[in-house]
Amino acid sequence: MSTTETPASGVGPVEGAPVYTVDSPAPLIEAPRKRTKKTPKSTRGNFELAAWLFMRLSGIVLVVLVIGHLLIQLVLDGGVSKIGFAFVAGRWASPFWQVWDLLMLWLAMLHGANGLRTVINDYAERPNSRLWLKALLYTATVFTILLGTLVIFTFDPNIR
Amino acid sequence: MATPVLDKADAAGRPEPGFADSPYITVTFRVRRFNPEVSAEAVWEDFQLEIDPKERVLDGLHKIKWDLDGTLTFRRSCAHGICGSDAMRINGKNRLACKTLIKDINPEKPITVEPIKGLTVLKDLVVDMEPFFQAYRDVMPFLVTKETNEPTRERLQSAEDRERFDDTTKCILCAACTSSCPVFWNDGQYFGPAAIVNAHRFIFDSRDEAGEQRLEILNDRDGVWRCRTTFNCTDACPRGIEVTKAIQEVKRALITRRY
Numbered sequence: 001m002s003t004t005e006t007p008a009s010g011v012g013p014v015e016g017a018p019v020y021t022v023d024s025p026a027p028l029i030e031a032p033r034k035r036t037k038k039t040p041k042s043t044r045g046n047f048e049l050a051a052w053l054f055m056r057l058s059g060i061v062l063v064v065l066v067i068g069h070l071l072i073q074l075v076l077d078g079g080v081s082k083i084g085f086a087f088v089a090g091r092w093a094s095p096f097w098q099v100w101d102l103l104m105l106w107l108a109m110l111h112g113a114n115g116l117r118t119v120i121n122d123y124a125e126r127p128n129s130r131l132w133l134k135a136l137l138y139t140a141t142v143f144t145i146l147l148g149t150l151v152i153f154t155f156d157p158n159i160r
Numbered sequence: 161m162a163t164p165v166l167d168k169a170d171a172a173g174r175p176e177p178g179f180a181d182s183p184y185i186t187v188t189f190r191v192r193r194f195n196p197e198v199s200a201e202a203v204w205e206d207f208q209l210e211i212d213p214k215e216r217v218l219d220g221l222h223k224i225k226w227d228l229d230g231t232l233t234f235r236r237s238c239a240h241g242i243c244g245s246d247a248m249r250i251n252g253k254n255r256l257a258c259k260t261l262i263k264d265i266n267p268e269k270p271i272t273v274e275p276i277k278g279l280t281v282l283k284d285l286v287v288d289m290e291p292f293f294q295a296y297r298d299v300m301p302f303l304v305t306k307e308t309n310e311p312t313r314e315r316l317q318s319a320e321d322r323e324r325f326d327d328t329t330k331c332i333l334c335a336a337c338t339s340s341c342p343v344f345w346n347d348g349q350y351f352g353p354a355a356i357v358n359a360h361r362f363i364f365d366s367r368d369e370a371g372e373q374r375l376e377i378l379n380d381r382d383g384v385w386r387c388r389t390t391f392n393c394t395d396a397c398p399r400g401i402e403v404t405k406a407i408q409e410v411k412r413a414l415i416t417r418r419y
Contacts, residue, residue: 048385
């Protein structure tokens with residue numbers, strides 16, 4: 001260091017170089033986003049972007065799926081009173097309704113889980129509570145998705 | 161009567177309007193005081209002042225500091241809404257004390273003045289701005305070009321290209337937006353609206369060539385995706401910058417890679 005003055009923070013010495021030189025009479029600016037041990041690791045990749053986009057797209061699809069589902073189940077053709085074992089068995093005999101319900105299950109669960117993930121990120125302050133809340137969330141999500149998928153594909157209308 | 165004198169009103173037989181009754185009203189300033197050398201607790205302290213309602217909150221704070229209690233500590237520099245030093249929470253809303261008129265914030269009730277939230281309070285209304293400026297520095301708020309030689313002539317730009325980022329050039333770094341953001345309150349790792357606004361200013365500048373790099377920085381876990389579009393920042397901005405819109409434009413640029 002050829003200069004003795006203490007530079008203001010942000011206008012610090014760049015490693016090995018003096019603050020002012022003949023070639024750069026203005027103070028050198030410290031490299032941006034300088035990493036220290038305390039700086040959290042930056043996340044490479046586009047996970048947050050994908051998650052954000054997924055929320056928007058799945059939301060749009062879910063509007064159609066869920067409103068259609070509610071209409072069929074609760075409003076049209078006699079309303080809620082028609083629902084019974086036979087009604088469900090009849091619908092799931094068709095691959096179309098199987099795919100509809102499967103899509104609705106996966107999208108709704110992932111949409112909700114991702115929403116809760118952001119809520120936990122926003123509101124849980126301690127790293128430990130974040131970890132445990134997220135662990136609980138992911139376990140519940142995986143369990144529900146797998147169980148639901150299993151039921152849709154292995155549903156037996158002749159069960160006694 | 162060659163010289164203009166003040167007794168013109170008397171000559172007319174009635175007092176000149178505005179002179180007869182004092183324009184001054186009594187206002188209570190309820191200021192959040194904190195002095196770590198005295199107590200670890202922050203307390204509310206009331207001050208009664210005689211003040212013209214057309215004056216600003218900053219004038220009230222000056223009256224307190226100069227006439228009532230010299231220990232009151234706050235930042236201000238230009239006092240005309242440009243330096244961005246005196247952002248504070250006035251009646252629960254982030255504003256510049258030098259741009260807020262007393263008459264506009266209901267002087268009948270006590271006017272509460274607090275430091276901006278989400279940053280460490282050092283004393284009274286002064287907060288540690290370092291995390292805010294660190295986020296600002298992190299987005300590289302300076303022109304970056306790939307050419308290594310000094311330019312020999314001015315970098316020209318069309319009026320349309322300049323217009324593209326005009327809104328975000330207005331930022332005065334007062335931190336009113338960032339310290340009104342609920343995500344920032346909870347997690348100071350979030351870049352915050354001000355840093356994103358200043359990144360926007362360069363990302364959409366046709367002369368700048370580090371847009372990709374800045375977008376990558378804001379694609380981080382603590383970048384633009386933590387924005388919940390609550391519009392607190394847009395409401396708080398004393399310069400009227402459409403902050404949330406700028407953040408959304410950065411998100412769109414990240415998805416389409418067009419900027």
